Amino acid sequence: MARHLITLNVNGQQHQLAVEPQWTLAQILREELQLTGTKIGCDTGECGACTVLANGKPILSCLTLAATVEGIDIQTIEGLARKGNLHPLQESFLAHGGFQCGFCTPGMILTAKSAIHKGEASSEEAIREQLSGSLCRCTGYQKIVDAVTETARRAKQTGGHGLDRSALSQEPFRIDGVAQVTGAAKFTDDFVLPRMLYGKILRSPHPHARILSIDTSKAERLPGVVAVMIGSELPTKFGILPSSQDETALCIDKVRFAGDPVAAVAAVDELTALEAVQLIDVQYEPLPSILTMEDALRTDLPKIHQETKYENNVAKHVELEFGDVAKGFVEADYVREDEFFYSANTHAMMEPHCAVASFEPPAHSENYRDGYLTLRSATQTPHYVHRTLASVFEMPPSHIRVIKPHVGGGFGGKSEPLALEFCAAWLSIKAGRPVKITYTREEVFYSHRGRHATKMWVKTGVKKEGTITAIQYKAWLDGGAYGSYGVVTSYYTGQLLTLPYKVPCYKFETSRLHTNKPPAGPKRGHGTPQPRFAFEVHLDRIAEALGIDPVEIRLRNLVEPNSMTVNSLRITSCGIRECIEKVVEASGWREKRGKLPRGRGIGIAASAYISGAAKEIYWLGLPHSAAVVKIDRGGGVTVFTGASDIGQGSSTAIAHIVAETLGVAIHHVKVCEADTDLTPVDLGSYSSRVTFMAGNAALRAAQDLREKLFHVAAEMLSVSADSLTAKDGKMFSASDLTKSITFTDSARAAEAKLGPLSAVGSYTPPPLGGTYKGAGAGPSPSYSFTAHVVELEVDEQSGQVTIHNVWSAHDCGKALNRRMVEGQIEGSVCMGIGEALYESLSFTKSKGKSENGPATPAGLLKNSSLLHYKLPTTLDTPQIQAFIVETIDPEGPLGAKEAGEGPLIAVPPAIANAIQNAIGVKVSSIPITPEEILRGLNQQLRLSKQAAQQAEFRHEEVVAT
Amino acid sequence: MIPLPRFELHSPKTLAEAIAALAHSNGGANILAGGTDLIANIKHGVAKPERVVWLGKLPEMRAISFTPELGLRIGAMCTLNEIAASSSVQQYYPAIAEAANSVASPAIRNCATLGGNLCQDTRCFYYNQSEFWRSALGGCIKARILPASNGAICHATPGLAKCAAVFCSDLAPLLIALSASVKLMNQRGERTIDLAELYRDDGANHLTLQPGEIVTEVSIPTAEPNQFSVYKKLRDRRSIDFALVNVGLNIVLDSELTCRHAKIVIGAVQSIPVEIQTAEAIFVNHRLTTELIGRVAEEAASAVTPVPNVDEPVGYRKRMVRVLVERALSEIWSRASKKSTS
Numbered sequence A: 001m002a003r004h005l006i007t008l009n010v011n012g013q014q015h016q017l018a019v020e021p022q023w024t025l026a027q028i029l030r031e032e033l034q035l036t037g038t039k040i041g042c043d044t045g046e047c048g049a050c051t052v053l054a055n056g057k058p059i060l061s062c063l064t065l066a067a068t069v070e071g072i073d074i075q076t077i078e079g080l081a082r083k084g085n086l087h088p089l090q091e092s093f094l095a096h097g098g099f100q101c102g103f104c105t106p107g108m109i110l111t112a113k114s115a116i117h118k119g120e121a122s123s124e125e126a127i128r129e130q131l132s133g134s135l136c137r138c139t140g141y142q143k144i145v146d147a148v149t150e151t152a153r154r155a156k157q158t159g160g161h162g163l164d165r166s167a168l169s170q171e172p173f174r175i176d177g178v179a180q181v182t183g184a185a186k187f188t189d190d191f192v193l194p195r196m197l198y199g200k201i202l203r204s205p206h207p208h209a210r211i212l213s214i215d216t217s218k219a220e221r222l223p224g225v226v227a228v229m230i231g232s233e234l235p236t237k238f239g240i241l242p243s244s245q246d247e248t249a250l251c252i253d254k255v256r257f258a259g260d261p262v263a264a265v266a267a268v269d270e271l272t273a274l275e276a277v278q279l280i281d282v283q284y285e286p287l288p289s290i291l292t293m294e295d296a297l298r299t300d301l302p303k304i305h306q307e308t309k310y311e312n313n314v315a316k317h318v319e320l321e322f323g324d325v326a327k328g329f330v331e332a333d334y335v336r337e338d339e340f341f342y343s344a345n346t347h348a349m350m351e352p353h354c355a356v357a358s359f360e361p362p363a364h365s366e367n368y369r370d371g372y373l374t375l376r377s378a379t380q381t382p383h384y385v386h387r388t389l390a391s392v393f394e395m396p397p398s399h400i401r402v403i404k405p406h407v408g409g410g411f412g413g414k415s416e417p418l419a420l421e422f423c424a425a426w427l428s429i430k431a432g433r434p435v436k437i438t439y440t441r442e443e444v445f446y447s448h449r450g451r452h453a454t455k456m457w458v459k460t461g462v463k464k465e466g467t468i469t470a471i472q473y474k475a476w477l478d479g480g481a482y483g484s485y486g487v488v489t490s491y492y493t494g495q496l497l498t499l500p501y502k503v504p505c506y507k508f509e510t511s512r513l514h515t516n517k518p519p520a521g522p523k524r525g526h527g528t529p530q531p532r533f534a535f536e537v538h539l540d541r542i543a544e545a546l547g548i549d550p551v552e553i554r555l556r557n558l559v560e561p562n563s564m565t566v567n568s569l570r571i572t573s574c575g576i577r578e579c580i581e582k583v584v585e586a587s588g589w590r591e592k593r594g595k596l597p598r599g600r601g602i603g604i605a606a607s608a609y610i611s612g613a614a615k616e617i618y619w620l621g622l623p624h625s626a627a628v629v630k631i632d633r634g635g636g637v638t639v640f641t642g643a644s645d646i647g648q649g650s651s652t653a654i655a656h657i658v659a660e661t662l663g664v665a666i667h668h669v670k671v672c673e674a675d676t677d678l679t680p681v682d683l684g685s686y687s688s689r690v691t692f693m694a695g696n697a698a699l700r701a702a703q704d705l706r707e708k709l710f711h712v713a714a715e716m717l718s719v720s721a722d723s724l725t726a727k728d729g730k731m732f733s734a735s736d737l738t739k740s741i742t743f744t745d746s747a748r749a750a751e752a753k754l755g756p757l758s759a760v761g762s763y764t765p766p767p768l769g770g771t772y773k774g775a776g777a778g779p780s781p782s783y784s785f786t787a788h789v790v791e792l793e794v795d796e797q798s799g800q801v802t803i804h805n806v807w808s809a810h811d812c813g814k815a816l817n818r819r820m821v822e823g824q825i826e827g828s829v830c831m832g833i834g835e836a837l838y839e840s841l842s843f844t845k846s847k848g849k850s851e852n853g854p855a856t857p858a859g860l861l862k863n864s865s866l867l868h869y870k871l872p873t874t875l876d877t878p879q880i881q882a883f884i885v886e887t888i889d890p891e892g893p894l895g896a897k898e899a900g901e902g903p904l905i906a907v908p909p910a911i912a913n914a915i916q917n918a919i920g921v922k923v924s925s926i927p928i929t930p931e932e933i934l935r936g937l938n939q940q941l942r943l944s945k946q947a948a949q950q951a952e953f954r955h956e957e958v959v960a961t
Numbered sequence B: 001m002i003p004l005p006r007f008e009l010h011s012p013k014t015l016a017e018a019i020a021a022l023a024h025s026n027g028g029a030n031i032l033a034g035g036t037d038l039i040a041n042i043k044h045g046v047a048k049p050e051r052v053v054w055l056g057k058l059p060e061m062r063a064i065s066f067t068p069e070l071g072l073r074i075g076a077m078c079t080l081n082e083i084a085a086s087s088s089v090q091q092y093y094p095a096i097a098e099a100a101n102s103v104a105s106p107a108i109r110n111c112a113t114l115g116g117n118l119c120q121d122t123r124c125f126y127y128n129q130s131e132f133w134r135s136a137l138g139g140c141i142k143a144r145i146l147p148a149s150n151g152a153i154c155h156a157t158p159g160l161a162k163c164a165a166v167f168c169s170d171l172a173p174l175l176i177a178l179s180a181s182v183k184l185m186n187q188r189g190e191r192t193i194d195l196a197e198l199y200r201d202d203g204a205n206h207l208t209l210q211p212g213e214i215v216t217e218v219s220i221p222t223a224e225p226n227q228f229s230v231y232k233k234l235r236d237r238r239s240i241d242f243a244l245v246n247v248g249l250n251i252v253l254d255s256e257l258t259c260r261h262a263k264i265v266i267g268a269v270q271s272i273p274v275e276i277q278t279a280e281a282i283f284v285n286h287r288l289t290t291e292l293i294g295r296v297a298e299e300a301a302s303a304v305t306p307v308p309n310v311d312e313p314v315g316y317r318k319r320m321v322r323v324l325v326e327r328a329l330s331e332i333w334s335r336a337s338k339k340s341t342s
């Protein structure tokens, strides 16, 4: 096809380019001009990540043909900083912590720039309106809006730019901050290697079918195709948990959900690869599909995985009892039973999965196993990817290197080896050329591993004054097609239900079921938001029945610091009481509850979460985290850590711990992270384990080095090593301040004496948990605690909910970086709002009849886009007030524990409770949709009519004791 | 990235060139305006043009003018943000600014044009999906993919032999309520039709445009002294989303608040904007009262049949028609009462 010669004016520079007519501006910027700060989150206009300025106005570069912007001034994020000076907005994003993973940041900053310039940033409301087309999954928008508000205010004051630098906090928000706000941060998809090919995956159109044959010959013959692969080439099974090794890189003889990967192609460009996968002919024999949990329990339907031990599609069943539950119920004055449902939802991190593989073939052998494979992947768990690639490819681990570049959010969706990683790597081995596979947004939804849809039954006994005597919980979890972390989920959902309350006896029963849907797995809060929703709403109903204030009933049941739960969870530091008191006071709970006009309501909920699991996934008795810290002669410090920064800022937290320990400024500390060749093993960014475990490992290495330095410095200063302190780049004696030496001098002296300076540190959790079977899931070296109060309004005509305010207090032990912790809280609240009100995976239902089955097949995911799967926008997210509660955990690094997941868990029930308070409608399922609210209101009307006849309608819901 | 398939791109500099480029293309040509609908549709494989004719270099299609004699004229290539910011629009037709501002998100509105908004494709969640997805479904009347299923069906309304995909434009219902007309041009000449006549009740072929026809301009008659128009949109989120239901309403009242003329148009529920004739009948020559508002809203709701091709249930959307009409009329009522007392 003829190319057009066009002149593009980008960031003030003219570029002569020969473009094909169908190339988009995003494509030209990223691929031709290597301006990779322009991000692709959806590629179809639904997320705003690709926003650039055209003559100063924001436009979406993914929907704009390059040829149509000739003669227009295009500005990308790379064009913002001038001569080494950041733009005031960039400064402000850094100062306020207006980003986390940084994937949405370029689009946000450019949109904000235009808004300020046009005078459309005069109020927080106006700013939210202008930013409303840019989705952010990390920040909850609060800090972004704050950053823009501040810049707009200053721009107005100074009549132009200008940020008061003295107002900037001294402590940098993030060590990678400048790279993030300037578009310099390299994400996996930003890598283009010489001779690189593009891979595409063919997926199953059927939810459940046997593969009869695969014919790839037509695809292989298509010009431009370099390699094709099918599942039988990599038959080794894998799975993140040793107990559920039920996946292969590509399906071999059976597909288990619509979207299951079947074959893959590498070609010279994406278009050719896409055409090629469509030429692959797969013959299927469709099998009855299991799409509901009720069907999964039936024994007359085919099993999705033959190897499971039950005759139906139960994948895992757990039953545990602690204490005498029957007796607990007998002792109760009031017993209540409720049923709840929590829908499946997904991570929807803004960066789609991407893997770039390159292969160095062996020089003297035919056997690929002698070659060297390098894989860059947007993963939370490079170590597991490394381990699994070695096993599936039967290659020595030493010949495989896995590198995690900047990652644009994960939330659990990138925490196990996934199809694209095997496919990119294997195609690269076959082709002898680098291969990149980037998932489309639709494929991200198929990859899933998100929240299990959960059906729950809760029964609780309480004394008159509200103290809990017993809880019984039963849950069915819809696991989808594969195991993933599901066994752990099955335990977590039960084991963690009771926290943050003290419960004398407890019994639970959970079943994880296989269905023909994308596999569920770990999503922020892993298995615990569901029971939390159920229990917190249930508890409010109990409080109502007993005439106790919801805050009061919670305060009466709180777990105590330094205690042991009935299921042997060891609680150490615990600030839940303070969390509740904080949000109750800040929200004006006591003035508001019961006094707001109808339609407006206020609700509370509380939660707890683990700081990493005490037991590792595969039990080898090795450290969970390790770090190497090295000091060079110039006084520079480098930390080598396997911990994966996925946007949450773990590298900054680790740098902070090391800087603090060695008494140097944080900008002297570099972090080399998540590269299996260079960094020691860390299990990955999941279970909120990073700050705690990788932080402790780094702390130990740094302490070891400090000891060496102290030793040498003490000798030089003629003081005892014990009397030394390291601070502000110096080592000095606490008792005699004149006895001091710079950090650099002490490092040089130590090197002269001891040789090159480095130390290793590692962290293995102490033995924790009970001795019963299943006691391994739930114990953590420490727990975080959270409380939220939500105030909202329900439109009783449309059923729509407007959240006005969220007050959140989180006990994170010690905030190593306040803006980062607040950011985690705010982001969690926003994600929780999404789960509560908007987000739910929705599938086609079978309808009608045709020759080969139903006319409309069931089991296709309908909302696999950011238009139809609805993440909250700036306008759907309220002001969030985050409070940090510090309890200084005895075992946490510098007292810190987790902050990344806990703050999400109690958001949906706080919203549900506020809705109940606003309009008296009982909410029993998530998400809470407008039509359900209207249904509830209708029912209320009906019931109140009935109630006029028979006084006590509440009676029927109460289970007699 | 989702690669776009190859096509020819024409960037005519005059209307005549544009018409010629469309005329000589054997029907395989698509007009490209802001591209916010078309490019997404090409990426999803639901539009497969051989030739794309971009109208961005035609300044004559970008003008907005207002005269009391001719009313408001908006060139089809004006962007929605330009329209919302136009002083004539803000002064004489604030509801148009509101409707324009309710489309998609701010960045989209910098590109999205009025012509594109009025000519955008219909939508359906069995259709606005990837090629893979549609073929997994087996195609439908609109997505005629698989030759095997020649008896193509509609998944949204099985049993109907017609595509019911929904037309979601935010501008069309209001502009129809305002009795807008559109100027159309192709190689055979120029014609002007009522905007309402641009639409046909067939989701797979919803525009009555002749081959090669371009919408060049939209005209809205001058507002009468006591004319009130309102636009209301219901969507899940407060940005980005298409309407679940929208309502454009234009009413002329006399000083006694008696209705002299009324047009109520409901969008985003069927393949065309639905004009509620019966509601108007109840309305005209009656005084605006709360009771009447309730009746009209009820009538509007019963006159539409939302198509079950979004996740929100039909019953809910029907009920929301009532709510939106009621809100729109109440707003007019309070504005009118203020005006008549002041």
Ligand SMILES: Cc1cc2nc3c(=O)[nH]c(=O)nc-3n(C[C@H](O)[C@H](O)[C@H](O)COP(=O)(O)OP(=O)(O)OC[C@H]3O[C@@H](n4cnc5c(N)ncnc54)[C@H](O)[C@@H]3O)c2cc1C
Residues within 6 Å of the ligand: A044, A045, A046, A867, B030, B031, B032, B033, B034, B035, B036, B037, B038, B039, B040, B076, B077, B080, B102, B103, B104, B105, B108, B111, B112, B113, B114, B115, B116, B117, B118, B119, B120, B121, B168, B169, B170, B171, B213, B214, B215, B216, B240, B241, B242, B243
């Ligand atoms: C995420 C997202 C959200 C959206 N939300 C909304 C929404 O809330 N409300 C809404 O109404 N729309 C919405 N849209 C659709 C679209 O952005 C708008 O309808 C927009 O106004 C289309 O204008 P355009 O200029 O970009 O059209 P284009 O994409 O350029 O064209 C659309 C169609 O109209 C035809 N066309 C364009 N101009 C003419 C002309 N002058 N004469 C004849 N035919 C013409 C084209 O051939 C094409 O078929 C959304 C789109 C996206 C991607």
Ligand code: SF4
Residues within 6 Å of the ligand: B123, B124, B125, B126, B127, B140, B141, B142, B143, B153, B154, B155, B156, B157, B162, B163, B164, B165, B166, B203, B204, B309
């Ligand atoms: S309404 Fe029916 S025919 Fe039309 S796009 Fe939807 S499923 Fe296809």
Ligand code: FES
Residues within 6 Å of the ligand: A039, A040, A041, A042, A043, A044, A045, A046, A047, A048, A049, A050, A051, A060, A061, A062, A063
């Ligand atoms: S990538 Fe362009 S809007 Fe999402």
Ligand code: FES
Residues within 6 Å of the ligand: A099, A100, A101, A102, A103, A104, A105, A135, A136, A137, A138, A139, A350, A408, A409, A647
């Ligand atoms: S910082 Fe906004 S998506 Fe991660």
